Amino acid sequence: xxxxxxxxxxxxxxxxxxxxxxxxxxxxxxxxEPYLYVSPAxxxxxxxxLMPLVLGLSYAFRDIRILNPFSGGFVGTAHFQTLITDDAFxxxxxxxxxxxxxxxxxQFTLGLILALLLNRDFLGRRLVQALVFLPWAVPTFLxxxxxxxxxxxxxxxxxxxxxxxxxxxxxFNILSDPDLAMWGPIVANxxxxxxxxxxxxxxxxxxxxxxxxxxxxxDGATTRQQFISITLPFLAPTIAIxxxxxxxxxxxxxxxxxxxxxxxxxxxxxxxASYIFTQAFRRLDFGYAxxxxxxxxxxxxxxxxxxxxxxxxxxxxxx
Amino acid sequence: MASIExxxxxxxxxxxxxxxxxxxxxxxxxxxxxxxxxxxxxSTLLRMIAGLEDITSGAISIGxxxxxxxxxxxxxxxxxxxxxxxxPHMSVAENMSYALTLRKTxxxxxxxxxxxxxxxxxxxxxxxxxxxxxxxGQRQRVAMGRAIVRKPQAFLFDEPLSNxxxxxxxxxRTEIRxxxxxxxATSVYVxxxxxxxxxxxxxxxxxxxxxxxxxxxxxxxxxxPANIFVAxxxxxxxxxxxxxxxxxxxxxxxGIRLTDGSFVPVLPARGATANQTVTLGARxxxxxxxxxxxxxxxxxxxxxxxxGLSTLVHVSLAGNPVKIFTLDRPDFAVDxxxxxxxxMEKVHVFDTxxxxxxxxxxxxxMARTA
Amino acid sequence: MNVSGNSxxxxxxxxxxxxxxxxxxxxxxxxxxxxxLKVSVTPNDILYTEGVRMWPSRxxxxxxxxxxxxxxxxxxxxxxxxxxxxxxxxxxxxxAVTGYSFSRxxxxxxxxxxxxxxxxxxxxxxxxIAPIFKILAPLGLTxxxxxxxxxxxxxxxxxxxxxxxxxxxxxxxxxxxxxxIDGNTRFQxxxxxxxxxxxxxxxxxxxxxxxxxxxxxxxxxxxxxSESASTFPVGLLSFVSxxxxxxxxxxxxxxxxxxxxxAFFLLIQRYLVQGLTAGAVKG
Numbered sequence: 001x002x003x004x005x006x007x008x009x010x011x012x013x014x015x016x017x018x019x020x021x022x023x024x025x026x027x028x029x030x031x032x033e034p035y036l037y038v039s040p041a042x043x044x045x046x047x048x049x050l051m052p053l054v055l056g057l058s059y060a061f062r063d064i065r066i067l068n069p070f071s072g073g074f075v076g077t078a079h080f081q082t083l084i085t086d087d088a089f090x091x092x093x094x095x096x097x098x099x100x101x102x103x104x105x106x107q108f109t110l111g112l113i114l115a116l117l118l119n120r121d122f123l124g125r126r127l128v129q130a131l132v133f134l135p136w137a138v139p140t141f142l143x144x145x146x147x148x149x150x151x152x153x154x155x156x157x158x159x160x161x162x163x164x165x166x167x168x169x170x171x172f173n174i175l176s177d178p179d180l181a182m183w184g185p186i187v188a189n190x191x192x193x194x195x196x197x198x199x200x201x202x203x204x205x206x207x208x209x210x211x212x213x214x215x216x217x218x219d220g221a222t223t224r225q226q227f228i229s230i231t232l233p234f235l236a237p238t239i240a241i242x243x244x245x246x247x248x249x250x251x252x253x254x255x256x257x258x259x260x261x262x263x264x265x266x267x268x269x270x271x272x273a274s275y276i277f278t279q280a281f282r283r284l285d286f287g288y289a290x291x292x293x294x295x296x297x298x299x300x301x302x303x304x305x306x307x308x309x310x311x312x313x314x315x316x317x318x319x
Numbered sequence: 320m321a322s323i324e325x326x327x328x329x330x331x332x333x334x335x336x337x338x339x340x341x342x343x344x345x346x347x348x349x350x351x352x353x354x355x356x357x358x359x360x361x362s363t364l365l366r367m368i369a370g371l372e373d374i375t376s377g378a379i380s381i382g383x384x385x386x387x388x389x390x391x392x393x394x395x396x397x398x399x400x401x402x403x404x405x406x407p408h409m410s411v412a413e414n415m416s417y418a419l420t421l422r423k424t425x426x427x428x429x430x431x432x433x434x435x436x437x438x439x440x441x442x443x444x445x446x447x448x449x450x451x452x453x454x455x456g457q458r459q460r461v462a463m464g465r466a467i468v469r470k471p472q473a474f475l476f477d478e479p480l481s482n483x484x485x486x487x488x489x490x491x492r493t494e495i496r497x498x499x500x501x502x503x504a505t506s507v508y509v510x511x512x513x514x515x516x517x518x519x520x521x522x523x524x525x526x527x528x529x530x531x532x533x534x535x536x537x538x539x540x541x542x543x544p545a546n547i548f549v550a551x552x553x554x555x556x557x558x559x560x561x562x563x564x565x566x567x568x569x570x571x572x573x574g575i576r577l578t579d580g581s582f583v584p585v586l587p588a589r590g591a592t593a594n595q596t597v598t599l600g601a602r603x604x605x606x607x608x609x610x611x612x613x614x615x616x617x618x619x620x621x622x623x624x625x626x627g628l629s630t631l632v633h634v635s636l637a638g639n640p641v642k643i644f645t646l647d648r649p650d651f652a653v654d655x656x657x658x659x660x661x662x663m664e665k666v667h668v669f670d671t672x673x674x675x676x677x678x679x680x681x682x683x684x685m686a687r688t689a
Numbered sequence: 690m691n692v693s694g695n696s697x698x699x700x701x702x703x704x705x706x707x708x709x710x711x712x713x714x715x716x717x718x719x720x721x722x723x724x725x726l727k728v729s730v731t732p733n734d735i736l737y738t739e740g741v742r743m744w745p746s747r748x749x750x751x752x753x754x755x756x757x758x759x760x761x762x763x764x765x766x767x768x769x770x771x772x773x774x775x776x777x778x779x780x781x782x783x784x785a786v787t788g789y790s791f792s793r794x795x796x797x798x799x800x801x802x803x804x805x806x807x808x809x810x811x812x813x814x815x816x817x818i819a820p821i822f823k824i825l826a827p828l829g830l831t832x833x834x835x836x837x838x839x840x841x842x843x844x845x846x847x848x849x850x851x852x853x854x855x856x857x858x859x860x861x862x863x864x865x866x867x868x869x870i871d872g873n874t875r876f877q878x879x880x881x882x883x884x885x886x887x888x889x890x891x892x893x894x895x896x897x898x899x900x901x902x903x904x905x906x907x908x909x910x911x912x913x914x915s916e917s918a919s920t921f922p923v924g925l926l927s928f929v930s931x932x933x934x935x936x937x938x939x940x941x942x943x944x945x946x947x948x949x950x951x952a953f954f955l956l957i958q959r960y961l962v963q964g965l966t967a968g969a970v971k972g
Contacts, residue, residue, distance in 0.1 A: 037790035040783045041846045048843030052820035130955045132718045137954035139904030142943045155740035276815045293816030300811040391869040398870045404863035421872035
């Protein structure tokens with residue numbers, strides 16, 4: 001009896017501090033807990049992305065040339081004034097639009113078709129899915145080099161195939177033709193980017209309830225009508241967000257161009273992102289490069305906000 | 320086991336109050352059912368007892384200790400979820416022993432407890448299975464088992480039967496009830512199903528719009544509903560309501576004059592004044608079919624609904640739909656007129672304005688919650 | 690109408706064109722990789738003379754042999770494994786807790802943090818090189834693998850967080866509430882109940898980040914100057930400059946470098962689709 005009693009008191013005594021600790025932590029932890037979870041990411045992003053961004057933006061108003069010891073002073077908006085009259089920059093802007101939307105159109109269309117094909121059950125689907133997603137895992141500069149190699153008539157098969165198809169009179173390297181050069185990196189980019197759209201769209205497709213198609217079929221909808229009235233509306237949110245994200249990524253994505261053409265020939269493949277690279281690391285003019293980057297950032301922000309506003313307007317019109 | 324006291328508990332999200340000053344004392348070992356339509360705050364109240372929602376103001380204590388500031392894990396309660404919330408990556412045995420393992424209970428003790436509970440619930444053969452390989456009813460049992468194994472201070476149930484089919488639900492109702500008698504554990508059970516409330520509860524707590532409307536035993540709630548809401552929510556088929564004016568006739572008989580001019584005699588209602596607008600409430604079984612020519616109020620037949628044991632006759636009276644319960648097998652033609660009579664002793668008079676019941680003067684005074 | 694839609698002839702045409710298109714996609718995806726492989730096994734003396742043949746008349750493992758034994762490549766490879774592996778693990782851990790809090794908590798400032806993460810996706814990263822260098826240099830983190838890991842982690846956290854969040858969104862809240870009532874704190878419930886259930890999502894995120902870090906060239910090139918801290922993409926570039934573009938060896942190194950990234954991706958691509966589906970159902 002006695003022993004049992006002392007055990008219970010000991011247990012109660014042991015229990016008390018636990019409850020005390022609870023008292024202090026509950027309110028506070030209720031408020032602080034989410035921030036605690038977010039803090040590592042937030043610290044990293046602020047330290048490695050936001051602070052450098054602010055620093056980088058400040059460079060846009062300074063004269064920073066690596067090899068010039070007298071540089072470093074404030075130049076106000078001089079860089080931006082130069083920018084307005086910089087033909088190379090204006091050409092790069094046009095090329096960026098061309099590069100971005102050319103890549104995006106094919107990546108998206110082919111990615112959607114691939115997702116639709118993979119959404120059917122067929123023999124060997126798992127293997128096929130693994131294989132067609134593979135290009136996404138290939139390091140971009142390696143695929144750039146490889147594609148440059150394949151476009152070269154000496155060591156690559158592509159020009160010979162184009163000739164056989166009657167697209168070319170004699171095999172030549174499109175990467176050295178100012179009118180066609182942009183197609184080189186675009187094709188490489190399409191190859192690299194299809195899996196991204198296919199993966200996200202396939203995931204969205206698989207989340208559409210099967211009953212909807214059954215109901216539509218019973219209502220007499222043809223396959224095409226089902227696609228338009230069920231598939232597309234369900235995919236719309238995914239399409240909107242992935243298109244926006246990819247637009248921004250591709251516009252910023254200079255690796256393939258730097259590796260394959262380095263902006264040439266005659267600046268015909270120079271996009272803004274690769275122009276920044278050239279200014280910063282070939283001419284070592286960080287001030288001017290930062291000014292260009294700032295303009296690009298503003299343009300992309302404006303684009304993103306425009307898309308979001310458009311989407312909001314459309315969803316409001318729906319409801 | 321322990322009692323649970325809730326005093327003036329308030330829950331608000333920003334400026335919106337979802338629970339307004341809840342007061343409720345739950346006795347040690349009692350089976351309490353919180354019932355009400357969805358959005359009435361019953362689940363929120365349960366989750367506040369569990370510690371899954373903060374208490375905006377007021378206090379909740381379990382076994383005499385205020386638990387407002389305690390984490391769910393420190394409240395020593397067990398909960399059965401509507402979705403069962405079984406851990407998909409653990410076997411049945413692991414699911415049931417998880418809480419004990421966390422409390423560093425000795426291995427042999429855990430094994431004993433699991434064997435024992437599995438036997439009670441008929442899960443012995445399923446102990447090594449994953450939840451995925453179980454039927455809905457079996458999952459429900461595992462969820463129960465997980466709660467029972469812990470021997471907690473109190474059990475909380477959040478609509479645990481609503482994902483089962485009707486037959487299984489009926490069976491589990493009885494089983495939970497039997498388990499409760501066996502374990503004698505304080506239980507708080509949330510449901511929107513008034514039949515579950517009626518059949519399972521020691522006391523029912525009827526809730527609406529974040530306010531407790533009435534607390535009482537099932538029979539009390541059924542026979543003496545505090546207001547129109549409780550009267551209409553409890554009971555199936557539901558109570559009939561007819562608007563009219565309270566009348567005191569010359570020979571001191573009291574009654575209600577319906578809008579079509581017919582007169583329904585009722586017991587004198589406490590606090591009712593002549594010509595006051597009132598609502599007559601009559602359960603379907605308290606309306607009788609009167610054979611032709613013997614008085615009663617004429618009503619037009621709209622539908623005959625055979626229920627097996629009984630038949631439900633839908634009629635139209637003074638433009639209102641009225642349902643009548645009968646054990647006979649009436650063969651009225653639709654659109655024919657029949658005569659009906661209200662059981663004067665059993666019908667209720669409600670103040671139309673306040674919606675409160677005006678009890679007969681003969682009924683003893685009782686303390687009313689809410 | 691519908692009967693003819695199910696006729697054998699139409700079925701044949703349908704599946705015929707289905708497999709034809711699938712075949713075209715597979716060929717398009719694999720042919721460049723095949724070409725890479727072909728060049729890597731072609732002996733140097735016939736590299737140009739047989740440049741456009743589908744398969745060289747003689748093959749050799751010499752390029753692989755050279756890369757593995759005569760070059761610094763194994764060292765670069767090891768560096769890359771360390772950098773990509775650590776980045777993947779750290780990023781996934783950080784993204785898991787952040788994604789979890791996005792999925793489960795409503796808190797002040799959440800929208801600002803989400804917007805901030807979205808905006809980071811718009812940065813022209815080239816522009817950040819100089820400032821990052823300036824910040825890391827005094828800390829001794831330039832020319833070091835640690836510095837690269839920190840930078841890569843920060844770059845990958847936003848997308849990995851959104852990915853993890855979509856996985857968590859697919860898991861019912863009841864589960865951690867049950868665990869909290871069973872005796873866990875919220876963090877324990879997250880670690881012991883929720884995280885094990887998102888293992889496919891964790892795998893997908895790991896693979897995604899690993900391949901991204903494995904391929905990164907720009908920062909690896911700019912933040913690291915010594916041989917000892919170079920990763921394999923930088924090393925691959927060194928084939929271009931040092932050995933007057935020895936393509937055979939470079940392609941051999943490329944094929945070797947592809948193996949871990951592709952193996953990883955082959956394993957996780959299924960979970961990537963599954964996980965995104967689970968998240969999509971709720972969102």
